[in-house]
Amino acid sequence: MRHFDLIIIGSGSGNSILTEDYEGLDVALVDGGTFGGTCLNVGCIPTKMYAYPATVARHAREVERLGVEAEVTRVRWREMRDRIFGRIDAISRGGLDYRRSLPHVTVYAEHVRFTGPRTLRTASGEELTAEQIVVAAGSRPVLPEVPGIDLPQVHTSDTVMRIEELPRRVVVVGGGYIGAEFAHVFSSLGSRVTQVNRSHRILRYHDPEIAERFAREAARQWKLEMGWALASVTEAEGEDGAVTATFTDPEDPTLTMQIPADVVLVATGRRPNTDLLDVAAAGLDVREDGLLAVDEQQRALAGGTPAEGVWALGDISSPYQLKHVANAEARTVQHNLMHPGSLRATDHRFVPSAVFTSPQIASVGMTQAEAEQWAVEHGTEITTKVQDYGSTAYGWAMEDHVGLCKLIAEKGTGRLLGAHLIGEEASVLIQPLVQAMSFGLDAHTMARGQYWIHPALSEVVENALLGLEVPEHSPLAPEALVARR
Numbered sequence: 390m391r392h393f394d395l396i397i398i399g400s401g402s403g404n405s406i407l408t409e410d411y412e413g414l415d416v417a418l419v420d421g422g423t424f425g426g427t428c429l430n431v432g433c434i435p436t437k438m439y440a441y442p443a444t445v446a447r448h449a450r451e452v453e454r455l456g457v458e459a460e461v462t463r464v465r466w467r468e469m470r471d472r473i474f475g476r477i478d479a480i481s482r483g484g485l486d487y488r489r490s491l492p493h494v495t496v497y498a499e500h501v502r503f504t505g506p507r508t509l510r511t512a513s514g515e516e517l518t519a520e521q522i523v524v525a526a527g528s529r530p531v532l533p534e535v536p537g538i539d540l541p542q543v544h545t546s547d548t549v550m551r552i553e554e555l556p557r558r559v560v561v562v563g564g565g566y567i568g569a570e571f572a573h574v575f576s577s578l579g580s581r582v583t584q585v586n587r588s589h590r591i592l593r594y595h596d597p598e599i600a601e602r603f604a605r606e607a608a609r610q611w612k613l614e615m616g617w618a619l620a621s622v623t624e625a626e627g628e629d630g631a632v633t634a635t636f637t638d639p640e641d642p643t644l645t646m647q648i649p650a651d652v653v654l655v656a657t658g659r660r661p662n663t664d665l666l667d668v669a670a671a672g673l674d675v676r677e678d679g680l681l682a683v684d685e686q687q688r689a690l691a692g693g694t695p696a697e698g699v700w701a702l703g704d705i706s707s708p709y710q711l712k713h714v715a716n717a718e719a720r721t722v723q724h725n726l727m728h729p730g731s732l733r734a735t736d737h738r739f740v741p742s743a744v745f746t747s748p749q750i751a752s753v754g755m756t757q758a759e760a761e762q763w764a765v766e767h768g769t770e771i772t773t774k775v776q777d778y779g780s781t782a783y784g785w786a787m788e789d790h791v792g793l794c795k796l797i798a799e800k801g802t803g804r805l806l807g808a809h810l811i812g813e814e815a816s817v818l819i820q821p822l823v824q825a826m827s828f829g830l831d832a833h834t835m836a837r838g839q840y841w842i843h844p845a846l847s848e849v850v851e852n853a854l855l856g857l858e859v860p861e862h863s864p865l866a867p868e869a870l871v872a873r874r
């Protein structure tokens with residue numbers, strides 16, 4: 390048995406806790422998977438390194454409307470893959486070597502399970518205890534339990550980015566972030582893609598106006614099938630290496646659909662790794678959705694109250710499943726471990742997210758339906774404005790007929806409640822709106838209290854702000870900015 394001051398389970402966002410402030414502590418960093426976790430190795434970073442060239446290829450395929458003839462003549466998949474993972478694998482290896490080089494850090498490259506409060510057992514049988522434990526053990530893909538799910542042609546986001554060739558035909562199962570991003574990557578690079586979703590809406594947590602616009606664009610780029618659940622995957626007869634994915638209608642299982650494919654990518658959600666950690670042995674609370682229960686200070690809960698010396702962050706305890714949220718929670722834990730007398734809470738008020746497809750999608754705050762409900766509960770009114778990219782000068786330059794910026798605000802104050810964008814660079818355009826919401830800037834002051842570069846695409850945000858029915862003299866507006874307007 391070995392006792393530590395601090396054990397961190399998970400080298401993804403958990404790894405970033407270890408700054409020089411921790412040099413005086415005896416620390417164990419435990420990870421049974423690839424060092425650096427999901428975002429670096431199999432998540433945000435490699436997907437975006439594929440999504441960018443895919444977007445470039447998509448533009449080349451669609452530039453004819455601007456009077457330019459171009460075509461994608463060849464995609465060198467292996468070269469792209471090796472460039473991407475040449476960079477990523479080196480960062481992962483370098484991170485592991487660096488941690489191993491630190492005298493105060495012991496790295497355990499194995500899985501652990503709880504055997505009691507603040508007591509763990511490694512896969513090789515060693516018992517570890519600590520004064521403080523940080524659980525940052527993440528999540529993993531959920532696979533439907535259907536025949537053929539273990540065939541080598543069936544992939545998840547963990548494996549599909551390392552395949553040898555760009556597949557001719559890809560079936561993407563699932564209509565969430567991961568399904569959408571990979572459908573974009575493979576179809577733009579040249580695979581024939583069919584995306585199949587169980588429900589009749591893709592990107593179901595997005596504002597319906599955005600999700601519908603995306604579904605329209607997706608259906609133009611690849612085949613989109615809604616209302617089918619994966620039933621089985623079988624080896625295709627007479628076609629070497631190919632498979633047939635069979636789907637049934639969840640409302641009438643006698644209705645089936647069969648799609649031939651070279652790769653089936655399953656993107657049907659991710660589940661927190663609480664079950665693999667035996668958190669019950671430590672007496673920790675697990676929510677109905679499988680997340681480890683935490684409070685705003687990131688303290689793990691046991692019987693509804695903070696468990697002594699146990700913290701959690703990221704996908705294991707966060708319903709957002711987003712890296713910037715995991716990072717923010719890691720900063721909270723980093724502070725709280727060192728300052729037990731002045732604990733901080735994580736700010737989860739305005740969490741943005743983006744889908745890196747073509748067009749991109751970005752969103753923060755309430756959808757229109759959520760804002761309407763909020764207004765009823767608070768005895769107030771909302772105002773909304775939808776501004777097309779195509780109504781701005783840069784939108785004309787792009788000959789854009791897709792992009793839109795939808796804003797939702799409180800009528801009486803101009804307080805921004807939600808922002809939802811689809812279109813070119815939506816993930817970048819949204820950031821000033823996140824800033825305004827985070828710092829309480831009202832819509833009119835945001836529009837008129839600063840210059841907007843003409844004729845940049847950001848004018849779509851300016852015009853959307855000006856289109857909201859909000860007061861010019863908001864009670865929220867800071868004095869200095871009112872004077873400047």
Ligand SMILES: Cc1cc2nc3c(=O)[nH]c(=O)nc-3n(C[C@H](O)[C@H](O)[C@H](O)COP(=O)(O)OP(=O)(O)OC[C@H]3O[C@@H](n4cnc5c(N)ncnc54)[C@H](O)[C@@H]3O)c2cc1C
Binds near residue numbers: 422425499527705
């Ligand atoms: C394909 C894909 C694309 C994504 N794209 C984006 C994006 O664009 N933007 C965004 O914000 N988010 C994105 N995400 C989500 C983001 O990757 C996660 O929210 C984030 O990485 C979670 O970080 P974490 O530290 O909680 O967990 P992880 O980074 O998963 O770290 C957990 C670590 O714990 C280890 N571990 C688990 N159980 C044990 C155990 N019992 N013993 C020892 N070690 C254990 C694992 O091996 C892993 O390394 C994406 C995810 C995927 C899958």
Ligand SMILES: NC(=O)c1ccc[n+]([C@@H]2O[C@H](COP(=O)([O-])OP(=O)(O)OC[C@H]3O[C@@H](n4cnc5c(N)ncnc54)[C@H](O)[C@@H]3O)[C@@H](O)[C@H]2O)c1
Binds near residue numbers: 564659710744
């Ligand atoms: N850009 C980003 O920020 C980004 C990118 C990728 C992933 N992520 C994170 O990863 C998480 C997981 O993403 P995801 O796309 O796997 O999950 P998700 O929950 O967003 O979507 C899963 C989809 O699969 C469908 N589905 C479920 N079971 C099915 C079945 N048997 N047959 C057919 N369809 C089925 C669901 O209807 C749903 O549309 C997300 O919640 C997100 O936070 C973020």
